[in-house]
Amino acid sequence: MLNILTYKKVLWLTLAFCISATCLVAQNAATSRQTPQSILEANKTARMYYYQSKIDSFFYWANTLLALAQKHNFPHYEAEANKYIGVTYLIRNQSQKALKAFFKSLKHYHQAQDDKGKAMIFNNIGIIYYDIGSYAQAIDAYQKALAINQRLQHFVHIATAQNNLGNVYKMRGQYKIALIYHLKALRIRQKIGDKKGEGASWSNIGILEQYLKNYEKAKQYFQKAIKIAQEVQNLEGQAIALNNLGEIYDAQKKYNLAEGCYRQSLKLNQKLKIPKGWGTNLSNLGMLAFRQKQYSIALKYYQKALIKHRQIKHQEGVCLTLIRLSDVYWRTQQLDTALTYAQQSYQIAKKLNLKRHVLESLRVLSNLYYQQGGYQRAYDLQKTYISYQDSVLNTTKLKEMEELKTIYETERKQDSIVLLTLNLAKQKDSIQLKQANLELLKKSQRLQTLVFKQAQHEREARLQKIASEKEQQARAFQTQEKSRQQEIKFLAKKDELNTSLLQNASLQKRNLLISGGIAILLLVIIAGWLFINQRQRTRLAKERLKRQNVISQFEYLKHQVSPHFLLNSLNALASLIQEDSKKAHTFALKFSQLYLFVLELKDNLIVSLEDEFKFCEAYLALQQIRFGDNLKIDYEISTDKSQVSLPPLALQIALENAVKHNQISAQAPLHIRIFEEAKKLVVQNNLQKKATHVANSTHIGLQNIKERYKLLGKEQPEFIESTTDFTVKLPLSL
Incomplete structure (x- = not known):
């Protein structure tokens, strides 16, 4: 069961209260002399380091404050300094040192007549005694803190003291007294509007109802505690109440709900560390x-x-x-x-x-x-x-009722309903106690029977021992026969030893053979690995040579393009000079610009269709200088030219092939159509071959296109000749 006032929470809440609650102005007013500035600065610095969680620096300045307070004889600040030192030891889990410091602080608060400080110290002392299991001393310290706070009418601290007393009585198994204190704390917290404290009280009351096996009531209280913790964003209180609600579901065998509550609580506790x-x-x-x-x-x-x-x-x-x-x-x-x-x-x-x-x-x-x-x-x-259960369930109940009468003497009317509830619970407890005693008596009788049977078994064992001794005496007469049998066994063992030696020798031979076989196998594996490795290297070398050969072939084909284009263009220029010298001059100028473009494109493996089109448009413009309107070009391209590519000058060679090998005149104009079909660029012209074979043709244009597509591993171009048309289909790649 997770106590609602976890030690860490009680520690930090109380200590923060101890550090911040001291009213220095009131103290200074109560003293007849001015507090030295060095003491005020030391006290301020110590508190600053505490709030920054720098405990070592806080401890150092607490000791500095103590030395200054002793030097100037200020009991109040001696009490403060010892309180800070005790706080440090408490954080470091050094309980005895913390107690010693708190008792010194209590002495100085008494000298300074500071009841508020004394109440805080008694509360801290109670926390330490509670943690080490000294519950009687914890109750005494909490009662003193409660009495002082009641006299000062500090309701928040009254509720805290009552809550702490309830937790101590719960640990002692005195659940009804614990319930009284938690109910009192709840009423005060509701009255002053302390929602966070109210949630803690509901959770504590739920724990007590759980111990008394009133699971439905306990569940309602835990659900109230969770709701309040969510409203005030108290994650720690929410984690505690969720864990307690999980225990209720566990007791009711609703294991899925219980696991959900436990895991939510675990997640919050891990987050809060x-x-x-x-x-x-x-x-x-x-x-x-x-x-x-x-x-x-x-x-x-x-x-x-x-x-x-x-x-x-x-x-x-x-x-x-x-x-x-x-x-x-x-x-x-x-x-x-x-x-x-x-x-x-x-x-x-x-x-x-x-x-x-x-x-x-x-x-x-x-x-x-x-x-x-x-x-x-x-x-x-x-x-x-x-006997222990009787002392817990019977003697403790009587003591509880006596203490209840003393504690609740002045509140009989307010808590009459609670007393009636307690009386009913007492009757239930007495019935449960009687049933438990009957079961325990039955178990006791069974145990007595088992003890009697064990004693009888021991007597039978002693009788069997006596009988075995007599049998040993009878066997003494058979020693000679046994000695002969032992000699026979010795010889048999000797034979077995010889046999085992022979078996060991055969095993050693077999082990040697196995070791040799393993060694040979390892050699074969190593040799195989070396062979495969060498074979792999040879294959890679062949692949490199093959790649270099392909690159060399491709370079050769590229270098063929420029001379081919130059030769065809010079032939065209020569024929144009004879026909029209002015056109020849214009043709020569544009040809020089076009040839620069050829030199730029020829070194690329592939070019975009956009760049190829720019070059071909310049080339066709050059040809139209020569042929005029006798050369007609139609474009039907819808694809984005920048997104597709082909080998450089492939389109130009196809166009040049059409111009070179066909008649072009006013009576027989040449129609070239360029369009896209199934991811291919199609160049189609009407077929009107020249009457005589072209004398200067090198026959390398179309062959060059095929070879370059082949070396690039692309789909091969198609060259289709019919009775009326000649078609070239150039595959495009993305």
């Missing part, structure tokens, strides 16, 4: 797995929880987790480990006077000894369990 709540969540998840017989999962959760509790020295959490671990090991038949954990938990529970945990430890120990056959020890532990 609260190891105590973290450990409690892990332990509860382990219990959930345990109830569903998932022992390996439960074991992992318990071990993680144990590490967390031991890190912060939370002995109550360590004790409960040890009990749960022993249960797991018991169910998995690891009885020695279970016994070790159960004994450890019993020692811690006795030391801290944790009555519920003492009962659980006794139960587990009794069952373990019983299962191991230690019936007498199990019987003794069962008697201890019965």
Whole structure:
């Protein structure tokens, strides 16, 4: 069960109150002399470092403040300094040193007649005694803090003291007294509008109802606590209430709901870095797995929880987790480990006077000894369990009622409903106690029967021992026969030894053969690896040579393009000079510009259709100087020319082939159509071949296009000649 006032929360809330609540103005007014500036500065600096969580610097300035206060004889600031020192030791988990510092602070507050400071110190002392399990001393300190705060009418601190008293009585198993104090704290917090404190009180009351097995009431209280924590954005209070609500669902066997609550609480505790709540969540998840017989999962959760509790020295959490671990090991038949954990938990529970945990430890120990056959020890532990349960459920109840009368003397009318509820609960408890006593008596009778049977078994064992001794005396007469049999056995063993030596020799030979075989196998593997590696290198070398050859061929084909274009253009210029010298002059100028473009494009592997078109348009303009309107060009391209490509000058060579090998005149004009078809660029002209073969043709134009497509690994171009047309289809690539 996760206590609503977790140690860390109580510690920081109380200490922050201790640091900030002291009213220096009132103190200065109460003194007859002016406080030195050095003391005021030291006090201010110490408080600054505390709020910045720089504990070492805070401790240093607390000691500086103490030295200055002693030097100038200011009891109030001596009390403050000792309080700061105690706070530091408390944060560092050095409880005894913290107590010593707080008692010094209490002495100086008494000298300074500062009741407010005394109340704070008594509250801090109560926190320390609560944490180390000294519950009687914790109650005394909290009662003194409560009395002072009631006299000063500090309602917030009255509620805090009552809440702390309720937690101490809960740990002592006196649930009804605890309930009274928590109800009082709840009324004050509701009256003053302390929503955060109200949520804590609802959660504490829910815990007590859970202990009394009033699960539906407990669930309502925890749900109220969660709602309030969400309203005021109190994540820690929300984590605590979620964990407690998960325990209610666990008790009602609603395991899915319980797991959801535990995991939400664990997530919040991990976010807030609260190891105590973290450990409690892990332990509860382990219990959930345990109830569903998932022992390996439960074991992992318990071990993680144990590490967390031991890190912060939370002995109550360590004790409960040890009990749960022993249960797991018991169910998995690891009885020695279970016994070790159960004994450890019993020692811690006795030391801290944790009555519920003492009962659980006794139960587990009794069952373990019983299962191991230690019936007498199990019987003794069962008697201890019965007597301890009587003291908890009977004697404690009587003491509770006496204390209830004293505590509640002045509030009978206000809490009459609560007393009626308590009386009903007492009747239920007495019935449950009677039933428990009957079951325990039955167990006691069974244990007595087992003890009697064990004693009878021991007597039978002694009789069997006597009979065996007589049999040994009778066998003494057969020693000679046995000695002969031993000689025979010795010879047989000698034969077996010789046989085993021969077997060992054969095994050594076989091992040698196996070792040799393994060595040969390794050599074969290494040789194979070397062969494959060499083969791979050879293949890569061949691939490099092949690639270099392809590149060389491609360079050769590119170098063919420029001379081919130059030769054809010069032939055209020569014929034009004879026909029209002015046109020849214009042709020569544009040809020189066009040839520069040829030189730029020829070194590229591929060019965009856009660049190729620019060049071809310049080329066709040059040809139209020569042929005029006798050469007609139609374009039908819809594709984005910048997005597709082809080998450089491929389109130009196709156009040049059409011009070179066909008649072009006014009577027989040449029609060239350029269009796109199925991702191919198509150049189509009407077929009107020249009557005579072209004398200067090198026949390399169309062949060059084919070779370059082949070397680039592209789809091959198509050259189709019909009776009326000649068509060239050039594949385009993206």
